[in-house]
Amino acid sequence: MATLLELAAHTLHRLDPVLDKGQREARTIYGSEGFRVWAEKTLPRLTSSWDIEVTPEEQFDALASIFCSGAVLTYKWQFSPIRHIADGIWELKTADLRIFGWFARKDCFIAVVADTTERVKRHRLYHGYAGAVARYRAALDLDEPKFIAGDDPNAVVSNYSYP
Amino acid sequence: MPSFRTTVTPSRRAAARFVQDVRRAIQKALAEEEAKRGLTQSDIARAIGVHRSVINREIRGYKDLTLGRVAELAWAMGRMPEVDLPEKSAPHGSSVPLDPPPKDTMQDKPFEVRSSKGLVRGRRTRVG
Numbered sequence: 001m002a003t004l005l006e007l008a009a010h011t012l013h014r015l016d017p018v019l020d021k022g023q024r025e026a027r028t029i030y031g032s033e034g035f036r037v038w039a040e041k042t043l044p045r046l047t048s049s050w051d052i053e054v055t056p057e058e059q060f061d062a063l064a065s066i067f068c069s070g071a072v073l074t075y076k077w078q079f080s081p082i083r084h085i086a087d088g089i090w091e092l093k094t095a096d097l098r099i100f101g102w103f104a105r106k107d108c109f110i111a112v113v114a115d116t117t118e119r120v121k122r123h124r125l126y127h128g129y130a131g132a133v134a135r136y137r138a139a140l141d142l143d144e145p146k147f148i149a150g151d152d153p154n155a156v157v158s159n160y161s162y163p
Numbered sequence: 164m165p166s167f168r169t170t171v172t173p174s175r176r177a178a179a180r181f182v183q184d185v186r187r188a189i190q191k192a193l194a195e196e197e198a199k200r201g202l203t204q205s206d207i208a209r210a211i212g213v214h215r216s217v218i219n220r221e222i223r224g225y226k227d228l229t230l231g232r233v234a235e236l237a238w239a240m241g242r243m244p245e246v247d248l249p250e251k252s253a254p255h256g257s258s259v260p261l262d263p264p265p266k267d268t269m270q271d272k273p274f275e276v277r278s279s280k281g282l283v284r285g286r287r288t289r290v291g
Binding site: 008009012013014015016017018020021031036039040043044050052053054055057058059060061062063064065066074075076078079094095162 | 165167179190191194
């Protein structure tokens with residue numbers, strides 16, 4: 001069995017969120033090899049299905065800056081960029097993206113798979129992607145507990161909501 | 164430890180994060196006004212004469228916000244939008260790559276939107 005740090009050194013990839021001056025990384029996003037490849041190869045080519053100015057890659061970059069800087073994640077639950085799917089599996093949301101993974105510990109999200117909002121909703125892919133995350137997590141040689149159980153956002157991230 | 168980052172350019176990063184900051188400032192103001200006096204998105208939509216679904220999409224990020232709409236939303240919430248473009252300070256200790264645009268362009272001037280009540284505003288000074 002491996003600790004998260006040991007695993008991160010060999011199996012996972014840490015997202016560099018490119019924070020602003022004076023900000024420190026208070027939350028971390030790791031990605032599976034599949035997620036890293038998607039982020040580097042597929043994400044830059046995606047266009048917004050909402051025809052908005054900010055591209056999906058820019059949406060992800062902006063969300064990562066908020067997430068990793070430790071800023072308040074949401075001011076109303078309706079605007080929350082994280083949502084529990086099932087069995088400790090969460091999604092990070094932007095207008096055009098759905099990123100599925102889990103919290104290995106508080107403020108540490110492991111992204112496994114991602115797709116566009118349009119495709120996920122049109123083809124009802126939530127269940128399938130949640131299953132993919134669960135299988136990846138189960139196969140990972142990680143110390144128990146492997147994830148934070150439950151659907152409470154305050155249990156998986158610090159500074160979740162305002163006030 | 165292996166790491167990765169997006170391919171977003173510094174100028175587009177500044178733009179996208181600014182858009183996000185403005186939207187979050189509006190969300191924060193709305194949450195505060197809702198808690199203080201029960202203001203809803205429907206109230207705002209009525210006040211500025213558009214359908215509630217339009218306001219909802221704009222506030223949640225599914226529709227672009229124009230500068231004019233930012234001002235309308237602020238007005239409907241009893242807020243004052245202000246725009247300021249302060250000079251950025253030297254990025255010592257920053258994790259941001261040092262690739263400033265040419266000095267004869269406006270590209271490296273960060274935006275900051277502030278409210279007289281300190282609520283509708285940009286959150287940070289950007290680098291690149």
